[in-house]
Amino acid sequence: MARMIRELIFGNNLLLALFASVALISTILIFQLAANKKLSLLWEKWFAVFYIFLSPQLNQVPFNYLHFVTLTSTDGSTVSQIPWVFYPWVIFVLSGRFVSFFKNQFVEALSFLVLRNPAFSVYCLLPITSTLWSLVPDITLKAGIAFTFFTIFIFYLGARYEWPELSGLLRWGYISIGIVSVLLYPKVGREFNGITNHKNVFGSLMVLSTALWYLHYSQSAKTQKERWIALGFMLFSFYMVRASSSGGSLVSSFMLIVVVSSLSFLSRLKFQWAFTCIVGFTVLGIITSVYIIDNLESIVVGGLGKDLTLTGRTEFWPQLIEAANQRPWFGYGLQGFFQQDKIGSQTPAYFVYTASGFNPHTAHNGAISILLSFGYPGLVLILASLFTNLILAVRQLSRSPLSQSGIPIIYLVFIIMNNITEGFLGEMGDGWLAYVLLTVRLSIDSSKSPSSDRRIYGRDLPSPSKSRLNPP
Secondary structure, three states, rough: HHHHHHHHHHOOHHHHHHHHHHHHHHHHHHHOOOOHHHHHHHHHHHOOOOOOOOOOOOOOOOOHHOHHHOOOOHOOOOHHHHHHHHHHHEEEEEEHHHHHHHHOOOOHHHHHHHHHHHHHHHHOOHHHHHHHHHOOOOHHHHHHHHHHHHHHHHHHHHHHHHHHHHHHHHHHHHHHHHHHHHHHHOOOOOOOOOOOOOOHHHHHHHHHHHHHHHHHHHOOOOOOOHHHHHHHHHHHHOOOOOOHHOOOHHHHHHHHHHHHHHHHHHHOOHHHHHHHHHHHHHHHHHHHHHHHHHHHHHHHHHOOOOOOHHHHHHHEEEEEEEEOOOOOOOOOOOOOOHHHHHHHOOHHHHHOOOOOOOOOOOOOOOOHHHHHHHHHHHHHHHHHHHHHHHHHHHHHOOOOOOHHHHHHHHHHHHHHHHHHHHHHHHHHOHHHHHHHHHHHHHHHHHOOOOOOOHHHHHOOOOOOOOOOOOOH
């Protein structure tokens, strides 16, 4: 169907001219209407929800053509260039909003990010610079450019909106994926992946949707109607988790529900105890997940739904680490390792096999994925960034409403647990979007917060001057 549509539009000059004329007239009209501040803000929020919706690299036309990952295509097709049209169009339509941001907030937001989380700031330079040492520099360059643009848009959203607004954008972005999936594929059965590329991806998204709607239900819903809506979407999201038949996602759902339920208790603890509890709980979750994966397949089959993609990971992980040790300082570059289909035996990935003959095309582990792309320096940078975020997130628990401070805690626990068996943090998708958002937001919020807290240090210090970020 997608091929027929492409041929119909791009193979007929008259239809192409008509389509271009309608697009131009619509753009001019929307641009004029965007002069209204309320309308431009509304359209920007719609775009933000749509951007979150697109982030998992969907497989449904036309959404799959609008993700930045399309730019990494090497087939030279016309549709692979659509992002070069779509995102400049968005910038043009919302130019007033973007100009205002770069004029009044960009420098301050960037400085907060660099000062509060320098490891993350340096890490963001690696995707493009890894072109210098990649086995496939042309592919890495395209992937690095796409990765950088993808990150810049996330940075804008994280700096532009505070947690109360981001919470709504994220919830609606995730739940939209579930709703659209059911509308397009109403026969929901086992191993349901909806409009995503894999059931594990779909399950992970619905895990986050479940946790965020539960947080909204328990902490920020203001009316009974709003609470019922939040509860309904939470239960729908959890049902989608179960439909994905991903045992890991189901374990993560239960873990995050416990985390959200414990936020009030954690916020009353001193920093050291709250930090210890969250780290301990995350470690417990990791151990539980790994134990289920490695030893309790019979329980997974009977209780959680067997997840065949977990089989064999522990067989090829040591092989991947051995390959990474061949280039420990730089790695193989972004998307430079798993290119056995293009360069064959020139990459060690060509020789990585499990006992059953499976040749993996992804690391299925966030740390190993980063290690292969950027070497041990890249892994150290992301771990340092993650540790910094964890400290900042725990500090915010006692300084912000739980409806806001709970979001980065949810994301951090999920990201750490999820990247044990999946490599989402090292890919250009929803995992990276979540991590950039929380990093940017935590850096800004921690800079605006008092530099000390009575419950942490036992004394008061003067508050910093008012920030210009996020003006009313």
